[in-house]
Amino acid sequence: MKKRSIILILTFILLTTSYSAVFAGSDRELLLIVDNADLLSDYEEELLDMQLESISEKHRCEIIIVTVNSLDGKTATEYADDFFDYNGYGYGENDDGILLLISMEYRDWAISTHGFAITAFPDAVIDYMADEIVSSLSEGNFKRAFSRFSILCDEFLTEARASKTGSSSYDSRKTLGMTPRILISLGIGIVIAFIITSIMKAQLKSVRFQPAADSYIRKNSLNIRQSRDLYLYSSITKRAKPKNTSSSGSHSSRSSTHRSSSGRTHGGRSGKF
Amino acid sequence: MPELLEYKCPACGGAINFDSSIQKMKCPYCETEFEMETLKALDECLNDDFTDEMVWETQGGTEWNEDETAHINSYICKSCAGEIVADENTAATSCPFCDNPVVMTGKLSGALRPDYVIPFKLDKKAAKEGLMKHLKGKILLPKIFKDENRIEEIKGIYVPFWLFNADADANIRYRATKVRYWSDSNYNYTETRHYLIMRSGSIGYERVPVDGSKKIPDDLLESIEPYNFDDAVDFQTAYLAGYLADKYDVKAVDCVDRANRRIRHSTEKIFASTVRGYTTVTPEKTSIRLRNSITKYALYPVWILNTVWNNKRYTFAMNGQTGKFVGDLPLDKAAYWKWFAGLTAVFSIITFLITLLIYRF
Structure with a gap:
């Protein structure tokens, strides 16, 4: 009887460790939503945690959202980097992950990336994501901001995993709302329909004045007696080249990085809301 | 003493002077430079007479017998x-x-x-x-x-x-231009040559x-x-x-x-x-x-x-x-509007599908 229970306990321990080894690569006891500032209800936290976990596992890259009341004297970026490093976040042996930090004291936000997430989220993409969530944060709608953040992470990670360079890009992913989309489609549809019906309508009309008398020119009667092409003058205008916009493509796929207090490399940026 | 001719600048219409430093004619207003020969030839062309004379002999037809x-x-x-x-x-x-x-x-x-x-x-x-x-x-x-x-x-x-x-x-006179573009690292240039x-x-x-x-x-x-x-x-x-x-x-x-x-x-x-x-x-x-x-x-x-x-x-x-x-x-108006509506619907849907490929929501 004793033997059997020992075997049971051992299998249980084995199972749980192998489970975490498979799915997190390290001790995966950490919550992906750490709501120290208590901005969400318990139920909302639970839902969001499930959402973050499923996205994290799908892309093998952890997405963490942290809210705090104070930064304890650090900058938002430092705090986010340290939170990520010292709590042991990150997926797999490279600790791939992206962390969104919200601090309520001075209304700071920071996004910190590590490992694969550094290349997966280039600067332009992080700027775009920040734009998308800051307005919701300012309004105090944290639930919407966090859920938008997780959706964007999901989309950009999907793109990054599929692309050869391992990075997503913002430029090729411009958004277009339903209303302008319908209006544009309808506008183009009307223009094309108008052109086609106009051609069909034009078939009905065959009576028109002949503007010229080309058919009555006597054959080979054109005789140009004097032909003179006189160069008068030239004028040159120069216009300053617009700042090279073609480099924006490479810009959007560049990820700037910095070193955290633990000496590890992080990407991301911070701001106020 | 040679006859002093006054030329008008073909670019801006101002009176042109001879600029001794560049040995060319130069317009003091728009600073365009001209060869002396060009202006002489231009003067000849401009003096041409451009009046129409489209009068017809209109004695067509004969008498019946x-x-x-x-x-x-x-x-x-x-x-x-x-x-x-x-x-x-x-x-x-x-x-x-x-x-x-x-x-x-x-x-x-x-x-x-x-x-x-x-x-x-x-x-x-x-x-x-x-x-x-x-x-x-x-x-x-x-x-x-x-x-x-x-x-x-x-x-x-x-x-x-x-x-x-x-x-x-x-007898027809035209103004014509040739335009050339090029650029260096800082500027885009446009040269317009007037003829x-x-x-x-x-x-x-x-x-x-x-x-x-x-x-x-x-x-x-x-x-x-x-x-x-x-x-x-x-x-x-x-x-x-x-x-x-x-x-x-x-x-x-x-x-x-x-x-x-x-x-x-x-x-x-x-x-x-x-x-x-x-x-x-x-x-x-x-x-x-x-x-x-x-x-x-x-x-x-x-x-x-x-x-x-x-x-x-x-x-x-x-x-x-x-x-x-x-x-x-x-024109069959009813058919016209039917076609118009039908084609609009078809091409709007096609365009809509294309936007799905280019843009996301």
């Missing part, structure tokens, strides 16, 4: 006042232009005898076939028009035309036709052009047999404007085609003078088909020589 007029009857339409003629064996009963009854007014008199006639080559059957072909493949034509269409009258008419022959001497172009020469026109009948719309008759004059013969009354002939009611003198306009248009087009290799070409001055102008009077064969639909008259014309068939047709 009495033998001929004795066999030709003249009719008048009480409704539209149209006058037609037919040989004595061809009884005209209704006006070919408005379908109202016509009255014989007696033997032909007064008018000029045509110089030429192009005899009918295509018969009534060909005209009917021409109409059927004309109605085919027109999607927006009301179906009822096609099905119910009974041509009320098909008439072969010799239509009077004034034929204008002349050589046109043209003055002169073309003068001549071109001959043979028998430009202008309709001499008021009753048949001019645009209808111009639409069935051109006629091939190779088939024309000297006028004989025998050619009138079985057909009606319209009497001209617009004198040659009054048709001159129309002929001039068409000759001018063609001349300008052909001369402009000799100015090649420029980015832009703008005609500045044109003068056209006519030489050896002769006007002739001829009868050309036209099949006229009339039909009334929804209280509106539709007139079709077919070139009696070449078979070219014209005539505006009514």
Whole structure:
């Protein structure tokens, strides 16, 4: 009887460790939503945690959202980097992950990336994501901001995993709302329909004045007696080249990085809301 | 002391001075520089005379002899006042232009005898076939028009035309530019080279036709052009047999404007085609003078088909020589809007699907 229970306990321990080894690569006891500032209800936290976990596992890259009341004297970026490093976040042996930090004291936000997430989220993409969530944060709608953040992470990670360079890009992913989309489609549809019906309508009309008398020119009667092409003058205008916009493509796929207090490399940026 | 000439800057119109430091002429206002030779040549060109002279000799047609007029009857339409003629064996009963009854007014008199006639080559059957072909493949034509269409009258008419022959001497001046673009690391450059172009020469026109009948719309008759004059013969009354002939009611003198306009248009087009290799070409001055102008009077064969639909008259014309068939047709408004809505829906959906590929929500 004793033997059997020992075997049971051992299998249980084995199972749980192998489970975490498979799915997190390290001790995966950490919550992906750490709501120290208590901005969400318990139920909302639970839902969001499930959402973050499923996205994290799908892309093998952890997405963490942290809210705090104070930064304890650090900058938002430092705090986010340290939170990520010292709590042991990150997926797999490279600790791939992206962390969104919200601090309520001075209304700071920071996004910190590590490992694969550094290349997966280039600067332009992080700027775009920040734009998308800051307005919701300012309004105090944290639930919407966090859920938008997780959706964007999901989309950009999907793109990054599929692309050869391992990075997503913002430029090729411009958004277009339903209303302008319908209006544009309808506008183009009307223009094309108008052109086609106009051609069909034009078939009905065959009576028109002949503007010229080309058919009555006597054959080979054109005789140009004097032909003179006189160069008068030239004028040159120069216009300053617009700042090279073609480099924006490479810009959007560049990820700037910095070193955290633990000496590890992080990407991301911070701001106020 | 050499004569001091004052030149005007071709770029801005200001007076130009000689700039001794660069040994060139330079405009003090816009700072454009010129070679002395250029300005001399320019001056010559600008002094050319650009006046039109498009006057015609309008003595077309000849006098009838009495033998001929004795066999030709003249009719008048009480409704539209149209006058037609037919040989004595061809009884005209209704006006070919408005379908109202016509009255014989007696033997032909007064008018000029045509110089030429192009005899009918295509018969009534060909005209009917021409109409059927004309109605085919027109999607927006009301179906009822096609099905119910009974041509009320098909008439072969010799239509009077004034034929204008002349050589046109043209002298045309153009402003032209060549534009070149290049860039270095900081700037985009645009160089515009300005030219003055002169073309003068001549071109001959043979028998430009202008309709001499008021009753048949001019645009209808111009639409069935051109006629091939190779088939024309000297006028004989025998050619009138079985057909009606319209009497001209617009004198040659009054048709001159129309002929001039068409000759001018063609001349300008052909001369402009000799100015090649420029980015832009703008005609500045044109003068056209006519030489050896002769006007002739001829009868050309036209099949006229009339039909009334929804209280509106539709007139079709077919070139009696070449078979070219014209005539505006009514529009089926309901079908038009149906097609418009359908096509809009189809292309909107296609565009919408394309936006799904390019943009995300």
